[in-house]
Amino acid sequence: MGLADLSTFPIPKISLDGRVVIMTGGDRGLGFSMATALMRCGARLVIASNDSDACTQASRELDKLAGAQCSLAVTTDILCLDQCRHAVQRAVEVFGQCDVLFNNARRFMRGPGLPPQGNSLPFYETNPDIYKQTVQVNVIGTFFMARAAVEHFRTKGSGKIINVSTSRRNFSGPRNSPYGVTKAAIESETLIWARDLDGSGITVNSLLPGGSADADPNRPKSPDKILLPVDVMDPLAVWLASNQSDSANGCRYVGKLWDPDLMPDDAAEGAREEPVFVEQQTASTDT
Numbered sequence: 001m002g003l004a005d006l007s008t009f010p011i012p013k014i015s016l017d018g019r020v021v022i023m024t025g026g027d028r029g030l031g032f033s034m035a036t037a038l039m040r041c042g043a044r045l046v047i048a049s050n051d052s053d054a055c056t057q058a059s060r061e062l063d064k065l066a067g068a069q070c071s072l073a074v075t076t077d078i079l080c081l082d083q084c085r086h087a088v089q090r091a092v093e094v095f096g097q098c099d100v101l102f103n104n105a106r107r108f109m110r111g112p113g114l115p116p117q118g119n120s121l122p123f124y125e126t127n128p129d130i131y132k133q134t135v136q137v138n139v140i141g142t143f144f145m146a147r148a149a150v151e152h153f154r155t156k157g158s159g160k161i162i163n164v165s166t167s168r169r170n171f172s173g174p175r176n177s178p179y180g181v182t183k184a185a186i187e188s189e190t191l192i193w194a195r196d197l198d199g200s201g202i203t204v205n206s207l208l209p210g211g212s213a214d215a216d217p218n219r220p221k222s223p224d225k226i227l228l229p230v231d232v233m234d235p236l237a238v239w240l241a242s243n244q245s246d247s248a249n250g251c252r253y254v255g256k257l258w259d260p261d262l263m264p265d266d267a268a269e270g271a272r273e274e275p276v277f278v279e280q281q282t283a284s285t286d287t
Contacts, residue, residue, distance in 0.1 A: 008229040009255070012264040014242045017042035020095045021241055022087055024078060024145055025105030027054040030164070030209070030233060034102060035062060037234035038241055039070050046091045046098075048076040048145075049105065078105055078141035084148035092152065100160045100241045101149040103142045103186075123177040131178045138182035142189060150202060158201040162240050163190050164233075165206040165252065168276065187252070187276040194250030203249040205240060207233055210256030232256055239268045252276065 021038050025031040026047040035045045039062050047062070049055040052075040059073035072094050074087045091098040123131075146161050153159025163186050170180040171187075187206060194204040209232045233255035239245055240253065244265055257271035 009231050009235050009258060010260045011037050011040060011238055012235050012260075012267070014238050014244060014264060015042055016238065016241055019043045019099045019241060020046070020091050020097050021100040021102065022046040022048055022091055022098060022145075022149065023102045023104055024048045024076070024141075026102075027051055027058040030230060031102070031104040032058055032061075033231045034104070034234055034237040035071070036065065037231065037238055039066055041238050041242075043070075043100075043241060044095050045071040046074055046087060046095075047071055048074050048078075048087045050075065050077045078145050079136055081144045081148060084145045085151070087145075088148050088152050097156070098149065098152050099158070100162070101145060102162045102164065102237070102241075103145055104164045105141060105145075106138050106164070106182075120175045122175060126177060134178040135182055135185075138179075139185045139189070142186055146189075146193065146204075150197070153202045154200065159203075160241060160245070161193070161202070161204045162237070163187075163204070163206045165190075165208040167208060167210060171276065184276065190252070191250050191275060191277060198249065203246070205245070205248055205250065206252045207236055207240060208252070208254055209233055210254040228256055235260065235264075236268065236271060239264050244268075248272075250275065 016038060019042070021043045023031050023035045023045055026035040026045065027049040035047060035058070039045055045062060047055050047058045055073040055075055059071040062071040063069050072090060074090050076083045076087045078084055088098050142163060149159060149161060165186055166180070166183040170176045171184040173180065190204050190206045197204060209228050212227050235258045236253050236255055240248070245268070252273045252275055253268065253271050254273050255271070259267045259270050262270060
């Protein structure tokens with residue numbers, strides 16, 4: 001689209017012209033950064049968020065950067081399947097199609113209603129309501145949005161789902177419940193859905209920064225903590241949204257491992273990590 005690339009992680013020269021992408025949680029942080037990178041490569045964006053004002057503002061900023069309408073704001077509560085379906089429907093109504101879903105929206109450990117240091121507590125001290133809400137948003141919301149997208153993808157025989165995940169240490173480290181629990185569930189969802197959709201033309205992969213990213217305004221400032229730039233996942237987001245990732249299914253990619261000196265396919269392969277769950281061969285599949 002002729003826009004200057006001012007990112008920390010240079011965006012690969014991949015065309016996404018004509019591609020329509022839904023980015024949940026695209027109104028801020030990692031989601032907005034990925035949406036901007038996708039737009040710069042020619043994609044049109046549906047910004048889906050439950051914050052109507054922030055959603056609208058993000059869409060306006062994308063359109064201003066593009067110099068034309070390239071985005072659509074759709075207020076969406078991902079815990080409502082009908083609203084998820086509405087987001088997909090609006091993408092088709094306005095842009096004529098829907099090709100890619102980034103499941104980026106999540107309930108994090110910090111934010112309104114949480115202690116200053118966040119919900120980094122032993123599980124037995126965690127507020128039960130916060131635990132329940134985190135599981136609902138991160139696991140069920142991800143499922144609802146994927147379900148709505150796949151209903152459309154199956155009618156056209158193609159589509160891509162990218163689930164935003166987290167580093168392995170968060171799956172088993174202390175004080176990482178419920179966030180780590182929900183992200184481990186998303187890794188399981190990614191692998192199961194990839195197999196459910198194998199051969200359909202629809203792929204499911206996961207993407208993570210590879211460390212703490214400078215994308216959370218509620219994070220306490222610490223001079224000793226080095227944060228990854230907010231655009232750390234942008235190159236892989238572009239590659240995963242493109243036709244170049246068509247053969248990738250059930251894979252896990254780490255943003256900080258992207259090597260901009262390599263060709264995009266080689267850089268993506270270098271950023272691919274082994275799945276979190278490795279299937280064990282046993283005499284019986286019954287459990």
